[in-house]
Amino acid sequence: MTPTLRDVARLAGVSVRTVSNVVNDYPHVRPTTRTRVLSAIDELGYRPNLSARGLRVGRTGVVGLAVPELAQNYFAELADAIIRAAETHNLGVVVEQTSGNRDREIEVLSGGRPIRLTDGIVFSPERLGQEDRDLLDVPFPLVLLGERIFGGPTDHVTMHNVSSAKAAVEHLLDIGRRRIALIGAHPDRREAVRAADLRLRGYRAALEAAGMAADPDLIRVAAPWHRENGAEAMRELLDAGIAFDSVFALNDTLALGALRVLGEAGRQVPDDVAVIGFDNLDESQFSVPSLSSVDPGRQEIAETAVNLLIERINETADARQSPRLIKPEFTIVARESTGFSSHVGDHASADGVTTA
Amino acid sequence: MTPTLRDVARLAGVSVRTVSNVVNDYPHVRPTTRTRVLSAIDELGYRPNLSARGLRVGRTGVVGLAVPELAQNYFAELADAIIRAAETHNLGVVVEQTSGNRDREIEVLSGGRPIRLTDGIVFSPERLGQEDRDLLDVPFPLVLLGERIFGGPTDHVTMHNVSSAKAAVEHLLDIGRRRIALIGAHPDRREAVRAADLRLRGYRAALEAAGMAADPDLIRVAAPWHRENGAEAMRELLDAGIAFDSVFALNDTLALGALRVLGEAGRQVPDDVAVIGFDNLDESQFSVPSLSSVDPGRQEIAETAVNLLIERINETADARQSPRLIKPEFTIVARESTGFSSHVGDHASADGVTTA
DNA sequence: TCCCGGCTTTGCAACGTTGCAAAGATTAGT
C-alpha cells in the first residue's frame, strides 16, 4: 500500500512526528536527521495523504471555481487565469460547470457536490440576479465575479463596465467615427442583464459627452452573446441599409461574428467600418484583421479574486471584514480593426494601448 | 463552527453512527428515525466533511485533469466534456495546466501538487514523447489521452487519426477535388509529433487509394497548430501561386485561420476552395462559412476516459487488467466549407454526416 | 410462552496527519 509517515519513520529510525517535521520544513531538525528522513521518503516514494492533512488542519488546499461552461471562450480563459493565480499560492482548483442552469447555480451556493472539498469558491453566476442576493450569504468563503449581483454580502470582483465601454466608444470617436453602431443590447427590457445594460450606458455616455444623440437604429439587439448572434445582428444592420462607420460590440465573440459578416459583405475593416469589442480574448489578437478590444484586466481579475478568497479563508471569525467591491483597471487595446497595426506575437505593449 | 455528525446526533437524540447511516442512505433505518435525523441535519446545516470521509474511505471523489492550457479551445472543450462526464459519476475534477512545459508534465506524473488529493488522473501530455513511456508507470490510476505516447502501461484513449484523416481527404475527393493541400505538417522531421504524422499518413493513404501522387508543394508546414499559423501557411500557399482546389487542415484552428485568409484573398469557399478541418470545435459550426470537420468523438473520448479511470480506481490490486487502448468512432461532419448546407442551431444530425 | 431471524441501532477503533507540550540532548556562559 501507499506508504505513510509511519513507514518512513520506521525506515529512518525516527519518530513519526520527526518525519512530519521534515515534511513540513520545521526548522529545528538536525541536518543529518533531515537527510536520513528525506532519503527514506525518497526510497519509499512517500507522499503526504492530503485528506488526512486536510482533516487535521481544516484546509484542503483546493478552491472551487464555478462558471457557466468552459466551452465558452471567455470562461475558459478566465479559468485558465484563475488556475494560474491559484497555483502561485499552491492551491488546486476544482472546476464546476453550471451550464447556465439556475438550479445548479443555487446548488453551488448550497455547498453541494465536490465543491465541498474546497476551502472556498470563486463563483461567476449567469442566471442568478439581484433578487438572489441573499443566497450569497453562505457559510464558506465566497468571491463573486461578474455583474449579475451587486451589493451582496461577499467580496466581489467585477469591471468598470460603464467607463470602459465609454472609453471604447471614445476610441471610435477619436479616430473620427460618428455613426457608431452597438451590437449586443439585450432584447428584454424587463430582464436585467447588467453587463449589457452597463456597457450600453457607457455607449450613451460617450455619445452624450461628445454632444451627439444616440440613434436607436444603430443599437442592435443580440443575445446570447455568441458569434452567430453577432453575425446575425450585423447582417440585419447591413440589410436595413442604415449608414454606419463603426461598431462597438458588447463582447469580442459578437465582434468576431460581425467582423466575418462585414468581410463577406465586402466592407473594409477598418476603412469602411471600424470595430471594437470587449473582453480582449486571446483569439482577438489573431483574427484578421486583429480586433481592437476593451481589456477588462482578466489576469488581474483572476489574481484579485484568488487573493481575496485566500484572505477570507485565513480570516478569523471574529475579525471579519466587510464585503469589498473591486474593479481592476481596464485598457483599450487598439488593433487593426480600428486602424492600428499590431503584429501577431508582439508584446501587448506593442499594441496601441490606452489605460483607464 | 461547522457542525459535525456528533452535533447532529446530539440534536436528533441518536448515535453518531445512525446519523452516518442516514447520510449514506443505509437502508435499515426506521423511517421515523430518518426523518428526525434529516430535520436535525437541516436545522444545523450539516454537511459531511469530505476530508474526513476521504481519509476514512480512501477515496476523495475527485479526479485530476492535466492539460496544456484551457486557453486553447480544444482543451477547453475537452475539459468541459470531461467535467460533465465526471459529474455523472459524482466526481469533481481538479484541473491542472501544464502550459506546454515538459517539467510540469513530469511533475504531474510524480504526483506532485494538489493532484495528489485525487483518486486518479486523466492526462493529456503535449511535451512528453515515446521515450518517456516509462514515466507513465505511476502508483495511481492514470488514463492517457492524445497521441504522444503509445504502448505505455496505462489505459489510453486516442482517436483514429489515420483512418479519419483518410476519410476527410476522401470527403474532398468525393466532391470532385483533386488538388488537395494539407496544412499543419510538422516542420521538424526529427521530432515526432504523432498527431501530425498520423494525419499526414491518412492524407497520403487517401491519395494513394485514389491512384494519385501526393504533391510535396501542397503539403504545408504549420506549427504549432494555432490560428495565425494556419493563416500564415495559407498565405504562403497563395503567394507561391500553386494551384489547389481544397485544403485539409490538420485541425480546426488551422482551418479557421486559413479560411480567413482565403476570404481576404477573394477565394470563394467552397466553390474555389473546399476546406475541411479536424477536431470539430464548437466554433466551427458557427464560422462563416461553417467548417466541415472530422469529429473525433470528443464526448465519447471524455466519457470513455472517465469510465476507464473509474474502473481503475475500483480495481483491486490483485486483479489488475492489462492496459487498454481505445479509439472511439469518428465522424465526418460536412458543412458549408465543403458544399453542404447546415444551419446554425441545427442538430448535428442535420449536418451531412458520415460515420467511420 | 419461548425461540429464531431479521430489522435497527450502537460503541469502538482506525484512517494519516499535525498541534501541543514536555522530555531529552546539546551548547554556551560562568
Added chain:
DNA sequence: ACTAATCTTTGCAACGTTGCAAAGCCGGGA
C-alpha cells in the same frame, strides 16, 4: 564542572468519518 538557554525529538490526542461486529429490538412461528 554546573546551569541556563536553546536546539531536537518525541508521545499523545484529536480532526470527522465509516467498517466492523455486536447488541437490542421486534414480530412470527412452534
